Amino acid sequence: MPNTxxxxxxxxxxxxxxxxxxxxxxAAGWNLVLTARGAAELERVAAELGATALPGDVTDPEHVRRLARAAPELNLLVNNASDLGVTPLPPLAGYPLEAFRVLLETxxxxxLALIQATLPALRAAGGSxxxxxxxxxxxxxxxxxxxGATKAALEQLSNVLAAEEPDVRVWWVDPGEMNTRMLADAVGREEAAGAADPAKVAAALSGLVGSRPTSGRVSLQ
Structure with a gap:
């Protein structure tokens, strides 16, 4: 029988x-290929979930190729990894340009590199x-x-990709403020503690993936 x-x-x-x-x-029965830079943390998550762990840096072209090879049949790509950039958050007048170049790369x-590498599999599956x-x-x-400038660029990239790839669902998702390490790095732990629980946001995102609406921008909060 085919693998469903x-x-x-x-x-x-x-x-x-x-x-x-x-x-x-x-929990919904998906097969998972997971990546992050922290190998030890990622291995613990993979062991918990019975997933495939491939630690590495998504800005590394060889790592991107390795990820694509690990998922020759792919229904969903989630580009969640990102970097906050310089902290404390500086005004644009003094933003270090080399740091901004690194932020754009990440x-x-x-x-985009991971999208390009996995598009053949996503097209074949009618994926997302x-x-x-x-x-x-x-x-x-x-x-x-x-x-914000990097995320605006990612949104327009997604917008155009959705027009160019009508057989693949493309959603650019604004999850809202969440109680995460990244937000704490930006605004402090006390303020971040009042933000949404990532588990609640993930439940809404899982619902989006399951319902497969038309491509577009989605705000989860």
Missing amino acids: TNTALITGASRGLGLALARSLA NVTAP IVNVTSDAATGAYEGWGGY
Whole structure:
């Protein structure tokens, strides 16, 4: 009999939203290929969920190729891994340009590279792509210009990709503020503690993946 198990590839899967989504999809019976830079954390998650762990840096072209080879049949790609950039968050007038180039590489170029590498499998499966973005892509928040600019670029990349790939669902998803290490690094632990639980956001994201609406921007909060 043909294999009917759905397979998802999730980046940034060792903590925060990536970890919460991996748990949600595993509970629904998905086969998971997970990646993150922290090998020890990722291996623990993979052991918990019975998933495949491939630690590495998504800006590394060889790692991207390794991820694509690990999922020759793929139903869902989740580009969740991203970097906050310089902290404390600086104004654009003083943003270090080399740091901004690195941020673009992580938050924009790396997701596109992984999309390109996995598109043949996603086309064959009539699959889906989730690009995790932010309200910083559309709002003028002081200090968030560097990070927000990369997320705005990711949103437009997703928008055009959706027009070019009508057989693949493409959603650029704004999860809202979540109680994660990244938010704590930006605003402090006390303020971050009042944000949404990533598990609740992941449940909404799992519902989106299951219902497969038309491609577009989605806000989960």
